Amino acid sequence: MDLNLGENEILKARIKQLELAMDVMVHSSSFLLPYNPAEETRYALVVLNQNLPRFTPLLWEHATLRLCADGGANRIYDELPLFFPHEDASSIRNRYKPDVIKGDMDSIRRDVLDFYVSLGTQVIDESHDQDTTDLDKCILYIRDSASNLESSRFQILATGALGGRFDHEAGNLNVLYRYPDTRIVLLSDDCLIQLLPKNHLHELHIQSSLEGPHCGLIPIGTPSAKTTTSGLKWDLSNTEMRFGGLISTSNLVKEEKITVESDSDLLWTISIKKTGLPLENNTP
Amino acid sequence: MDVMVHSSSFLLPYNPAEETRYALVVLNQNLPRFTPLLWEHATLRLCADGGANRIYDELPLFFPHEDASSIRYRYKPDVIKGDMDSIRRDVLDFYVSLGTQVIDESHDQDTTDLDKCILYIRDSASNLESSRFQILATGALGGRFDHEAGNLNVLYRYPDTRIVLLSDDCLIQLLPKNHLHELHIQSSLEGPHCGLIPIGTPSAKTTTSGLKWDLSNTEMRFGGLISTSNLVKEEKITVESDSDLLWTISIKKTGLPLENNTP
Numbered sequence: 001m002d003l004n005l006g007e008n009e010i011l012k013a014r015i016k017q018l019e020l021a022m023d024v025m026v027h028s029s030s031f032l033l034p035y036n037p038a039e040e041t042r043y044a045l046v047v048l049n050q051n052l053p054r055f056t057p058l059l060w061e062h063a064t065l066r067l068c069a070d071g072g073a074n075r076i077y078d079e080l081p082l083f084f085p086h087e088d089a090s091s092i093r094n095r096y097k098p099d100v101i102k103g104d105m106d107s108i109r110r111d112v113l114d115f116y117v118s119l120g121t122q123v124i125d126e127s128h129d130q131d132t133t134d135l136d137k138c139i140l141y142i143r144d145s146a147s148n149l150e151s152s153r154f155q156i157l158a159t160g161a162l163g164g165r166f167d168h169e170a171g172n173l174n175v176l177y178r179y180p181d182t183r184i185v186l187l188s189d190d191c192l193i194q195l196l197p198k199n200h201l202h203e204l205h206i207q208s209s210l211e212g213p214h215c216g217l218i219p220i221g222t223p224s225a226k227t228t229t230s231g232l233k234w235d236l237s238n239t240e241m242r243f244g245g246l247i248s249t250s251n252l253v254k255e256e257k258i259t260v261e262s263d264s265d266l267l268w269t270i271s272i273k274k275t276g277l278p279l280e281n282n283t284p
Numbered sequence: 285m286d287v288m289v290h291s292s293s294f295l296l297p298y299n300p301a302e303e304t305r306y307a308l309v310v311l312n313q314n315l316p317r318f319t320p321l322l323w324e325h326a327t328l329r330l331c332a333d334g335g336a337n338r339i340y341d342e343l344p345l346f347f348p349h350e351d352a353s354s355i356r357y358r359y360k361p362d363v364i365k366g367d368m369d370s371i372r373r374d375v376l377d378f379y380v381s382l383g384t385q386v387i388d389e390s391h392d393q394d395t396t397d398l399d400k401c402i403l404y405i406r407d408s409a410s411n412l413e414s415s416r417f418q419i420l421a422t423g424a425l426g427g428r429f430d431h432e433a434g435n436l437n438v439l440y441r442y443p444d445t446r447i448v449l450l451s452d453d454c455l456i457q458l459l460p461k462n463h464l465h466e467l468h469i470q471s472s473l474e475g476p477h478c479g480l481i482p483i484g485t486p487s488a489k490t491t492t493s494g495l496k497w498d499l500s501n502t503e504m505r506f507g508g509l510i511s512t513s514n515l516v517k518e519e520k521i522t523v524e525s526d527s528d529l530l531w532t533i534s535i536k537k538t539g540l541p542l543e544n545n546t547p
């Protein structure tokens with residue numbers, strides 16, 4: 001994929017301009033780009049215990065920090081080699097080494113744990129703490145690594161947070177609500193989800209070769225009395241949204257810039273395209 | 285206080301038909317492994333659009349020693365309904381030739397495929413004479429999150445209809461507010477992992493019994509406490525809340541037969 005440097009410069013200037021203004025948040029899924037402008041999109045990757053999305057190698061390559069939450073380490077060990085069928089599994093495992101494995105350790109296999117320990121991965125056993133989810137534990141660890149958060153644009157990307165048991169999924173969605181000041185993106189093969197905190201003007205810059213057009217705004221947790229959008233097929237205009245009534249699903253992005261403003265925390269979700277997404281870094 | 289009794293007896297291999305009459309709706313995701321069992325005992329079997337592709341392609345896989353064609357003849361939907369943008373032409377033609385009723389709603393883009401099926405079932409009034417009639421739906425979870433949210437919203441929009449969403453891993457149903465709910469747990473088939481989720485609006489007061497971590501006039505909200513990774517301890521769970529809650533419980537991987545084994 002060609003990176004249009006002119007557009008990138010315009011985006012950077014716009015971001016600087018907006019961040020000087022109060023209460024505007026700019027969002028971009030540039031972490032899905034094959035060539036990642038490292039300065040803008042520094043992120044930590046957290047791998048949870050579900051099948052790895054097909055773009056996991058790409059996310060892994062550019063991550064500042066790579067964590068496995070408990071059984072997520074089994075997934076890296078077992079499934080990453082499958083993305084590279086022509087390479088030796090062992091060399092893939094040595095190459096894709098997590099920095100940290102954290103969690104209550106009730107899912108990780110003994111052989112997987114021993115392997116990564118031998119490679120130098122830091123293992124933090126939190127089995128004494130049953131009050132927080134594995135994703136919670138990883139978020140807390142990342143936040144405690146203060147230097148990562150100096151940039152307000154630092155993100156935490158998590159794979160494997162969706163699907164499986166619904167109470168797990170709900171707990172992971174709740175993590176987004178409980179850390180509204182932290183940019184956390186949940187990713188699956190089919191879509192991404194992020195929180196748009198209330199009372200901010202949100203600008204979503206759509207990477208149309210990689211995401212969309214299917215999208216939605218979901219008032220999880222509490223109804224919204226007034227939400228206003230631009231750039232969608234079915235825009236909202238001071239529209240009320242609530243479970244039991246209208247929520248915005250099966251919407252479509254029409255513009256490359258979407259704006260959202262709401263009196264309530266909303267989940268933004270957009271589909272991820274099956275084609276056009278490289279599996280790994282292709283530095284042009 | 286109105287009492288609602290809930291039971292997952294539709295997961296039992298021998299199904300006491302009178303208590304658990306239900307319609308089955310198959311949506312467009314991988315079929316859970318107990319789909320043949322649910323199909324056998326259903327009063328009515330609907331495929332929502334691409335759900336028909338799933339029945340056609342995946343049901344034979346549950347019966348590897350049988351001829352795919354004979355499986356397809358045996359597992360014939362009564363109705364295929366939806367906007368028809370996912371169903372394959374060959375699948376549609378096949379079921380039409382078998383006599384399946386096809387209801388093309390492609391003109392209606394305002395409701396989801398699950399919505400359309402719920403409306404169809406409710407319009408078949410005789411099914412609803414029993415207050416215990418249920419609608420079971422597979423394939424409503426996973427995939428695109430906006431689809432999943434829309435399907436969860438269907439539970440909230442039809443609070444008087446007993447709808448259960450099922451996947452390989454769990455089931456979800458609405459517990460309408462201001463009722464006393466009794467959940468009878470089939471412990472060989474479901475649990476112990478469970479949760480109570482205030483998806484649409486916070487709950488000021490929820491009280492439960494029978495769980496590992498019971499609630500007692502406890503507040504629940506997104507951004508704060510919600511009940512996840514809880515465990516059922518008793519065979520009867522009670523829940524009472526001022527807010528509509530989603531109840532979810534895990535489905536066991538073992539001990540669940542794939543099809544009917546009449547004792």
